[in-house]
Every structure is written in structure tokens, then in C-alpha cells.
Amino acid sequence: MTAQMKWFWYASPQTFFPLAGVLARWCGAAAAVLCAVGLYIGLFVAPTDAQQGDAYRIIFIHVPAAWMSMFLYVLMAFWAAAGLAFNTRLSHMMASALAPTGALFTFIALWTGSFWGKPTWGTWWVWDARLTSELILLFLYFGFMALQAAIDDPRRADKAGALLALVGVVNVPIIYFSVVWGYTMNKGASVSLTKAPSMAATMLAGMLIMTFGFWFYGIAAVLLRARCIMLEREHASDWAGRYAKGIA
Amino acid sequence: MLAAARCIVYRDLLLALRRRSDVATALLFFVIVTSLFPLGIGAEPDLLRSIAPGVIWVAALLSCMLSLGRLFAADHADGTLEQLLLSSEPLGVIAAAKALAHWLVSGLPLVLIAPLIALQYDLPAPLFGVLALSLLLGTPVLSMIGAIGAALTLGLRGGGVLLSLLVLPLYVPVLIMGAGSVDMVAAGLAPDGQLLLLAALLIVAAAFAPWAIAAALRISVE
Numbered sequence: 001m002t003a004q005m006k007w008f009w010y011a012s013p014q015t016f017f018p019l020a021g022v023l024a025r026w027c028g029a030a031a032a033v034l035c036a037v038g039l040y041i042g043l044f045v046a047p048t049d050a051q052q053g054d055a056y057r058i059i060f061i062h063v064p065a066a067w068m069s070m071f072l073y074v075l076m077a078f079w080a081a082a083g084l085a086f087n088t089r090l091s092h093m094m095a096s097a098l099a100p101t102g103a104l105f106t107f108i109a110l111w112t113g114s115f116w117g118k119p120t121w122g123t124w125w126v127w128d129a130r131l132t133s134e135l136i137l138l139f140l141y142f143g144f145m146a147l148q149a150a151i152d153d154p155r156r157a158d159k160a161g162a163l164l165a166l167v168g169v170v171n172v173p174i175i176y177f178s179v180v181w182g183y184t185m186n187k188g189a190s191v192s193l194t195k196a197p198s199m200a201a202t203m204l205a206g207m208l209i210m211t212f213g214f215w216f217y218g219i220a221a222v223l224l225r226a227r228c229i230m231l232e233r234e235h236a237s238d239w240a241g242r243y244a245k246g247i248a
Numbered sequence: 249m250l251a252a253a254r255c256i257v258y259r260d261l262l263l264a265l266r267r268r269s270d271v272a273t274a275l276l277f278f279v280i281v282t283s284l285f286p287l288g289i290g291a292e293p294d295l296l297r298s299i300a301p302g303v304i305w306v307a308a309l310l311s312c313m314l315s316l317g318r319l320f321a322a323d324h325a326d327g328t329l330e331q332l333l334l335s336s337e338p339l340g341v342i343a344a345a346k347a348l349a350h351w352l353v354s355g356l357p358l359v360l361i362a363p364l365i366a367l368q369y370d371l372p373a374p375l376f377g378v379l380a381l382s383l384l385l386g387t388p389v390l391s392m393i394g395a396i397g398a399a400l401t402l403g404l405r406g407g408g409v410l411l412s413l414l415v416l417p418l419y420v421p422v423l424i425m426g427a428g429s430v431d432m433v434a435a436g437l438a439p440d441g442q443l444l445l446l447a448a449l450l451i452v453a454a455a456f457a458p459w460a461i462a463a464a465l466r467i468s469v470e
Contacts, residue, residue, distance in 0.1 A: 142413060150401070150404045150410050168418070171418050
């Protein structure tokens with residue numbers, strides 16, 4: 001077996017399916033442990049903020065969710081590009097599996113952000129660059145999922161979704177900067193989010209641990225969803241039939 | 249290559265001329281939507297002056313999107329699109345010509361009629377020029393991005409609503425810059441920054457959108 005063949009060994013649903021199951025189990029366990037530790041640090045160990053009181057503690061959910069929402073969109077576009085370039089079915093399946101988890105993290109970021117905004121800024125929502133581009137990101141996830149759901153032929157759904165994801169990933173920075181420039185040149189931002197307050201070491205540690213927890217949760221959820229998509233698409237093949245008999 | 253592009257533009261314009269009602273409907277939609285806002289919000293002149301740029305631009309976005317569904321649908325139904333895909337000319341050039349024809353039919357009339365709407369909203373005369381200029385720079389981008397969405401949703405059930413979900417989020421930068429440029433002049437500042445950014449968006453879209461439209465057409469038709 002040459003090195004190149006080994007590299008693509010797991011690019012087939014048949015070989016990737018069992019690996020995804022094992023990885024999903026371990027990553028799910030890691031996510032549970034990390035989130036428990038992170039939440040403990042965030043809720044009990046980290047000191048109360050001098051200005052915001054205990055309301056700031058939502059950042060242990062909010063910031064990791066916001067990071068993951070953007071990271072997962074880029075990852076989705078990466079798999080979409082790989083699928084278009086190498087014509088590998090599994091890449092497209094990964095892109096489809098990533099979208100709902102990405103949309104979930106985007107929604108959590110928006111939701112917790114508005115819970116954080118009410119006590120600190122006195123409002124649920126401001127049309128700030130970050131909030132607006134996060135909202136548009138949610139619409140982009142919805143558009144990707146709606147397009148794939150509307151197309152019956154899986155091959156066309158894969159490729160159309162991939163092209164849309166690539167157009168979207170080019171647009172996300174343009175949208176962000178258009179809102180930044182649109183507002184700074186126009187009205188002046190009402191709330192400045194760019195000044196990062198100095199952060200206690202325990203706060204940072206809690207946030208990073210939560211980020212890794214969300215990351216592992218993302219891997220586990222995406223791989224489980226990818227396993228379902230693989231079974232659905234490959235239901236006529238031998239290995240899927242054997243698996244179905246095994247669990248029946 | 250240019251001959252093919254000219255031929256496509258000429259053909260689409262001729263088709264639009266033969267079916268004038270299609271063009272008129274999108275334009276009437278623009279006029280009606282902009283007329284609804286004073287009725288719904290109230291005809292306070294100060295309020296109308298401040299919302300006018302945003303309302304006109306949002307109506308332009310929606311009106312442009314309404315006509316996108318027809319961009320490839322008829323060609324797809326009668327088999328012309330397959331012939332275009334089989335043509336020896338580069339598909340990107342053909343796609344750019346289709347988008348250009350769409351803009352000439354649905355975008356350019358908006359640019360011309362916008363000053364009239366601006367009169368209804370009691371905008372001061374110095375703003376008419378920048379409003380028309382921002383629409384002139386922005387509406388071609390709407391046609392090009394919209395054509396990607398139209399090609400992706402070709403022949404799908406519920407295509408129209410799906411198209412709006414795909415395309416409207418991508419229109420956000422054009423909307424912000426377009427309405428922002430008029431706001432700047434209204435505030436007594438120079439609109440150069442916004443207009444240059446709109447021009448930059450136009451150049452980037454003109455460079456990349458035709459190839460994305462071509463790829464989307466190949467995906468939808470194969």
C-alpha cells in the first residue's frame with residue numbers, strides 16, 4: 001500500500017463509519033468532562049467581575065459558542081471545497097453534518113449574547129457589527145440547510161450546497177467589514193466591544209476549557225450525524241446492510 | 249467570445265421587449281412597496297427624509313430578487329440552457345451576459361425611477377445624484393450575486409422563497425454601503441468612502457460571480 005492510498009484510506013464511508021463511531025464516543029466523553037470542569041471554574045472558582053458583577057459569567061458559554069460558530073462555518077467551507085476538488089462523497093457528507101451544529105452554536109451565541117446585553121448594556125439587542133454579522137451567519141447556515149433539503153438528488157444537493165458554502169465563506173468577512181465601516185462612518189458605534197478588559201487567569205482558563213469542551217462536543221455531534229448520513233446514503237451497500245442486521 | 253456575449257444580451261433584451269409586462273411588474277412592485285411605507289409609518293416629512301435611502305434600497309433589493317426567478321427558468325424549460333452549456337464559448341462569459349441583460353431589464357429602470365421616488369419622500373435635490381449613482385453601482389452586484397442563487401435553485405420546488413433565503417443575506421453589504429452613501433450626503437459629509445466600496449464590490453463581483461454562476465449552472469443541469 002502506497003502512502004497516498006493510506007492517506008485516502010478513511011475517505012470511504014465503509015472504513016470511516018466504525019472510526020467515526022469510536023471517535024464520537026471518546027470525544028463525547030471528553031466534552032462532558034471538559035464542560036463540567038469549565039463550568040465549575042466559571043461558576044464557582046472565577047472571581048466576580050468588579051463592574052459587571054456575576055452577569056459576566058455567561059461569557060463561559062457565550063464566547064466559546066461564538067468562536068465555534070465561525071470556526072465551523074470555515075470548516076464546512078473547507079469540506080465543501082475538498083468535496084468539489086476531489087469529488088469525494090464523504091467530504092460532502094461532513095459538510096452537511098457540520099451545518100446543524102454550526103447553526104446551533106450561532107443561535108446559542110446570539111441567545112446568550114442578548115442575555116448578557118440586557119444587564120450590562122440595558123438592551124437585548126444592538127445593531128453592532130459583531131451581532132449583525134453573527135445574525136447573518138445564522139441566515140447563511142439556514143440557507144445552506146434549506147438548499148440541501150430542497151434538492152432530492154443527493155449528488156446535486158452536495159455540489160449546490162458546497163458552492164453556496166464557498167460563496168458564503170467569501171462573504172462573511174465582507175459582511176463583517178461592511179457593517180463595521182457602515183457604522184463607524186455613519187452613526188458611530190453605540191457600544192464598543194473591542195476594548196478587551198484585562199482578564200483574571202482563572203477566567204481565561206475557564207473560557208479555554210469550555211472552548212475545548214464545545215470543540216469536542218462539536219466533533220462528537222458532527223461525527224454521529226455523519227454516521228446517520230452515511231447509513232442513509234449507503235443503505236443499499238453490503239456494509240450498511242451488515243450493520244443494520246447487527247443492531248436489529 | 250464578445251460576439252456570443254452580445255448575442256445573448258441582444259436575445260434577452262428582445263425577449264424582454266416582447267414580454268413587456270414582466271419588466272413592468274417588477275418596476276411597479278418597486279413603486280408600490282416604496283409608496284406603502286409612508287402609508288404605514290405616517291407621512292411626517294422629517295421621518296420620511298430619514299428613512300428614504302433605506303426604504304428605496306430595500307425595495308430595490310426585493311424588486312431585483314423578484315425577477316431573478318425568470319433569469320434561467322424559461323431557458324431551462326425549453327432546452328436553450330443545455331445548448332448554452334454545450335456551446336464552445338466559455339460558460340462564464342455567457343453567464344456574465346445573462347446577468348448583464350438581467351441588470352439592463354430590472355436594475356437600470358430602478359436607477360432611472362429612483363429620483364421620482366425620492367421626490368415623494370421629500371429628499372433634497374442634491375441627494376438625487378448620489379442615490380442614482382449608488383444604485384447604478386450597486387444593482388449590477390445584486391444581479392450577479394442573484395444569478396448564482398437563481399442558478400443553484402433552478403427547477404426546485406419552492407424555488408422563489410428558497411432563492412430569497414439564499415440571496416438576501418449576501419445582499420447585506422450592498423444595502424449598507426448603498427443606503428449609507430445617501431445618508432452621508434444627507435449628514436453633510438462626502439459619500440466617497442461608501443461609493444468606492446460599492447465600486448470595489450462591483451469589481452470583485454464582476455471578476456468572480458460569472459464563474460460561480462457557470463459552476464452553479466453545470467451543477468443544476470448535469
